[in-house]
Amino acid sequence: MLIYIYFYPFIFLAAIRPLLTTFSFFITLKENKIFSFSGGCDFGLSASDTFSRDNPFCSLFGSTRGLKNYVVTPLVTKDKVFGLMALADLAGSRRPTNKHLQTVLTSLADQAAVARYNSSLYRYAIYDGLTKLFRGSHFQERLKIEMTRARRTGEKLTLVMCDLDNFKKINDTYGHIEGDRILREFGRTVRVKTRATDICGRYGGEEFAVLLPSTDVSGAVNVAENIRAHAESSIKTSDGKPVTASFGVAAWDVSMNNPSDFVHKSDEALYKAKQSGKNRVVFV
Structure with a gap:
């Protein structure tokens, strides 16, 4: 020994x-x-x-x-x-x-x-092995902490929910190995286009979340747009087609007592982005 x-x-x-x-x-x-x-x-x-x-x-x-x-x-x-x-x-x-x-x-x-x-x-428990972002469960814990901090300090807090467009079709057309590669590259894009203080997670499947402390809606929209543009220009399918994503942005307010309230508001904006043509950023 x-x-x-x-x-x-x-x-x-x-x-x-x-x-x-x-x-x-x-x-x-x-x-x-x-x-x-x-x-x-x-x-x-x-x-x-x-x-x-x-x-x-x-x-x-x-x-x-x-x-x-x-x-x-x-x-x-x-x-x-x-x-x-x-x-x-x-x-x-x-x-x-x-x-x-x-x-x-x-x-x-x-x-x-x-x-x-x-x-x-x-x-292993807190990070998603594929994207190296927080797992959804740990993201929820961090969301609770940041909401409590925002309530105590009065700091701005915004949430970006994003979803890869037509991802089921990508998996069906190119296979799950290709789908995993795209998820991995999108996770890398999220990490590159956010600050060290931002909290990024793979919320589930092809849905991602970015929590932005001390950031107003305008700043959050800029972050989301940077991620969207970088993904569209740099992530391609195996036959060269661009991969796009839709984004919903919401700001926290004191009426939101539970993380689900905050996520729901951002999801509403994401739904509008999907319904209005995809590959865009919408805020509420």
């Missing part, structure tokens, strides 16, 4: 963990800097790679001057190594032998691995 690394002309690292396949690699030093490595491991690196300063593994070992030994334990989730926890001895060449230190280091590595795994589960 714990790995000792000694800095000779070649450094050999071998990590063995119960129920985990062995990984190993060699690191070549040149003028006290990591130069290259060889060997197979689970880090997504191949035997022909050369380390560069921006490589995270180069950063791990980065300054080797005066370094004699390392105690290293792998960070593991679901039988897969995703990183290393290392303790360096800079003072001399003594090999660490303190059993308590080894136990603590292993325990910390296990806890770090669990925390990292829980973090990945949380991200």
Whole structure:
């Protein structure tokens, strides 16, 4: 579980963990800097790679001057190594032998691995895997929070609901793989055309939502129009036909006590956009 690394002309690292396949690699030093490595491991690196300063593994070992030994334990989730926890001895060449230190280091590595795994589960729970936007359920939670904040502070708050035009026909004509690609590209467009403070979600199917704090209707219409124009010009079907979307914009007011009231008002505007020819922005 714990790995000792000694800095000779070649450094050999071998990590063995119960129920985990062995990984190993060699690191070549040149003028006290990591130069290259060889060997197979689970880090997504191949035997022909050369380390560069921006490589995270180069950063791990980065300054080797005066370094004699390392105690290293792998960070593991679901039988897969995703990183290393290392303790360096800079003072001399003594090999660490303190059993308590080894136990603590292993325990910390296990806890770090669990925390990292829980973090990945949380991200999976709140983000849509296809578009990388919030899932509808998490968007609803954020909508509640922002409505409460707007009521308390008096700040403007607007909501944009958007729907890809003729998406069922796209799926029926080009297939679901093509449909997924279009959804993915539209999600990317939404992310690119909004601010970091805006809250964007895939509300369901081909319907998307963008919540704009501290933004009035005019600003929200501009955001929606930017998304609409960018999607029409950049997202095409496999045979080159443009993909369009319709948008409904609404502003929050104090009469809206529930998120459903706010969504319903924006949906009304979206319905009008659909009925009046699609590929447009309508606000109420």
